[in-house]
Amino acid sequence: MNVGEVAALAGVTVRTLHHYDRIGLLQPSGRTAAGYRQYAPADLERLHRVLLYRELGFPLEEVATLLSGDADPAEHLRRQHRLLRDRLERTTAMVAAVEKEMEARSMGISLTPEERFEVFGDWLPEEYAAEAEEKWGETEAWAQSQQRTRAMTKDDWLRVKAEGDDVEARFAGALRSGVAADSEQAMDLAEEHRQQISRNFYDCGYEMHAGLGRMYLEDERFTAYYERIAPGLAQFVSAAIQANAARHGA
Amino acid sequence: MNVGEVAALAGVTVRTLHHYDRIGLLQPSGRTAAGYRQYAPADLERLHRVLLYRELGFPLEEVATLLSGDADPAEHLRRQHRLLRDRLERTTAMVAAVEKEMEARSMGISLTPEERFEVFGDWLPEEYAAEAEEKWGETEAWAQSQQRTRAMTKDDWLRVKAEGDDVEARFAGALRSGVAADSEQAMDLAEEHRQQISRNFYDCGYEMHAGLGRMYLEDERFTAYYERIAPGLAQFVSAAIQANAARHGA
DNA sequence: CCTGGGGCCTGACGCAGCGTCGGGGTCAAG
């Protein structure tokens, strides 16, 4: 098949296919003598995946890496299925939010800004969610986390968030008061942190917790998160987690 | 509230707010003496709408016109609700498509490219759908059309599409054979076209049909659609529709 | 009082993902 046909079939423009060719995302497996692009069935299959991932909001570069992985087709289908269901959920939540506001209006109540932005705020932007999905999607922990948070009501969620804030605040307090990161007090906080995660999200053993702690320093977004609470907090929390893991023999 | 707070609340960056200010999409209702942006509650409300429409895929410029309309808040909520439900449907369809493919795989069957791209192909790009929504969303005809197409199975849809293709092909044939646009034959085709619409989408009277015919010439996308089938077809169909409407006294 | 670090300001440039010409070959039907 040549570009025009493929474009019509897939519902994209010829220019788009040219673009995908140029950036190497989808190169036709052949060319005619005259230089016409020739797309084979396998190319169509790839295009199909590209379009699905694109629709889900992945930047093209990531789509490329997603496809470059040696993953088999079934693997892609499973992933796409997960991502689509996440999106479904998210959209459902937005519908619910709008309905809530409609109801509030009809009853003459008006929501606070916080309530209104709820659905935007406490939601990881789709890209980040996708990245997390990509990184952890296959793990047991992720599945557990998805399942549990799905079941949470808003109140649950607020409670969980409050719990988290509390421990973070106490970590910050410890840091400020000059306690060492490998002190008993700090380690106890780390332990509490670990148990919180286990209770609210997924079974988090010492080793896993230690890995998480490392990530707090390696992923600058986590670092930034803690640094905003108090300077040096990322280091402190991470160190406390390592110490706690060590004392429990991990 | 100042930018940083608003940004944190709404889950966007400060830069985004600057941008919206610059392009006039969302200008803070005040500034401090030092030039700091000050956002009032009403600004937050507007931002909320902006973000929802943006999420739904509208370009910012259209978001601006959507918001510039004197429409009351309830009106926005209804519209957002409709758009979100459309998206929900679309996502559901995609989930179904992926599930279908998973099943096919597990049974060792493989789908044709057409089947695979179905969900992309016969779907008006979200932007266009949104535009149509914008233009016709309040009309009875649109509501009917939405309702009926929603209820259609895939086979229904293919049948409807085949019907349409058939009439179009016969229009093209008539044009090719030199029949006049106001001839009986052409008018009969137009009548068939009208009845098809009435049967499959919405009650389409002569006047409405005439309006539709005019749009075939005014909206270049419709023009392009017919011109692709046969050069001059847009004119021909439009004229035949006018003639048919006239003979029925519209 | 003054000083430092965070937040705010305004340009200005960069980048993804195409849309949209423009100039020029190619292919099949008549």
Next chain:
DNA sequence: CTTGACCCCGACGCTGCGTCAGGCCCCAGG
């Protein structure tokens, strides 16, 4: 052999921000 549809490639344009850079503002702590 022509004509109209289709293909090629290159280049510029546009949206919606991200990301510095240079400089002012604000207030808490010394």
